Amino acid sequence: MRLIWVLATLVVLASAGSLKDPPTVRYDNYSVYQLSIKNKIQLSLINKLGELSQKYNIWKDYDDHTKQMHIMVSPSESTRFQLLLKFVGISSQLLIDNVQKLIDDEKISNRDSGTFGWKRYHELAEIEAWLDEILATFPSVTESFSIGQSYEGRNIRGIKISHGSNKPGIFIESNIHAREWITSASATWFINELLTSQTTEVRNLAENYDWYIVPVFNVDGFEYSHRQNRLWRKTRQPHATSSCIGVDGNRNFNSHWMENNGASSDPCSETFAGESPWSEPESKALSEYLTSIKDKFSVYLSFHSYGQWLLSPYGHSEVEYPENYDDLQEIGAAFAGAIKNLVYGTDYVYGSTASVLYVASGSSVDWVFNELDKKVGFTIEFRDKGNFGFVLPPAQILPNCDELMAGMVALIDKTNQLGYI
Structure with a gap:
């Protein structure tokens, strides 16, 4: 009898343990x-x-x-x-x-191949294994770095690509919003191109600048978006006063934090800014890392989706503009024009975040611009305009990447011409 009780207790405990992981969120007929x-x-x-x-x-x-x-x-x-x-x-x-149909179609595409490539989306473990392979394959020009630890204890990894010392640096932060999978897909593709492409313009990018690239910044949220909820956006730190979890990492930086209704104080909101600036270990770690290398980079880029925008500071005000706004507009025009000239004919709108899109205070780009005095910083909102939104089909990864490279070549070239690098 005692043995039966022990076995029954173990079954109950095992069942209780399994219940800790909620069922996968579905969006049938949403x-x-x-x-x-x-x-x-x-x-x-x-x-x-x-x-x-x-x-x-x-x-x-x-x-x-x-x-x-x-x-x-x-x-x-x-x-x-x-x-x-x-x-x-x-x-x-x-x-x-039917949002769930898009998610289901995406899953089918993700089963097509077991190799790493850009015809499907990859999970965090796959991206990190690929990074390890890249570091081993190109040891003379690559270097691993860590931003720090996430709330759940994951390492926030980055890769530096450098063909020599004391070259101007460009920093790319990607996937701060978990559900925006096209961002990490594009970041990994861009890394691969810098290391393998033989085209003249890409070699110029690779060899004349130091690149610091973080493919997946919001590692906890990204993992959760693959495991439990495809449309999860925020970080994963719980709150003492609410059952809602997480913060919008791109509203948690200490630059005009919570000003002008540019973020929410509601923990259940998708744009919740946190209880205070730097409440999230991820944003705090990034600020400390960027401060430690502030003399090593000149341009800051944040990859997002969707909407096809190139957004410059400021995010906190619709009526204030940086002193170099005309230069930022010129860079934006070069970026958008280069993409428009590709076979896809994709339109990008450029301008300050608050004036052409909406007020968004406490963003990473604005913090780098204002506090680290890096006067070229942009948020790039990738495809599309809303037909697929956050669930962009894998078939559009490579076209989006083509547009990214064309835009990047033009952006860096114009930034160089204007004397910022």
Whole structure:
């Protein structure tokens, strides 16, 4: 009898342990709509809906350029949502009718090959194994570095590519938002090109500059997006006062933190800025690492998706502009023009974050710009405009990468011409 009790207890304990991991979040028949916003009352209403994270999720905040925003709606709320739109006079367009189908199609593509490449998306362990292989293959020009530790104890890894000492540095931070998988895919492709491409313009980039690249910055959130919730955005640190988890890492930097409604104080919001600047160990570690190498880099780039934007400071104010804003606009025009000239004909909009998109305070780019005095910094929002949003099909990875390289060559060339490097 005692043996049976022990066995039963073990079964219960094992079951309890397995229940700690919640089931994978599914988005069957969740829809994404593009909304045309006419006034502040409409905007406030949709933002309030966006705080109901289980039923609504804002994919793209309202921006002054298009007067539009994107929101995902659960099937249980569909009828109520349409009635609400009609009542307040908001026009809508259906962009995605079933988010889960996009996720399922993505998973099928991810089964195509066991090798590392850019026809599918890779998990964190695969990316780190590939980094190890790259470091072993190119030991004379590559060097591993660590930003620090995440909340869950993962190493935030980076790679430095250098063909000599004392060359101007360019820092790339990628995947600060977990669900934006195209960013780490593009970052790893870019690393590979710097090391293997024989084209003249890419060799010039590789050999004339030191590159510091972090393919996956939000390692905890990225892992969670692969294991539990494909659309997870934030970090994974719990809060003492809320059951909601995580912070928007790109609102947690100590530069105009929480100013002008550029972030949320609600722990359940996708743009929650944290209890204080540097509340997240990831952002704090990055700030300390960047400070330690501040004399070694001149340009800072942050990879994001989606929307096809090249965004310069400032994010905290729609009416303030940096002294070198005209130069940043010139660099932006070169970047967008180079991409537009490719066979895809993709349009990128450029300008300051707050003036052409929306107010976003406490971002990494603004912190580097303001506090480390690096006067060329951009957020690059990759494909697309909303037909796929965060679940960009793997078939678009390589076209996006082509656009990144064309834009990067033009961006660095123009930055050099203007005397910033």
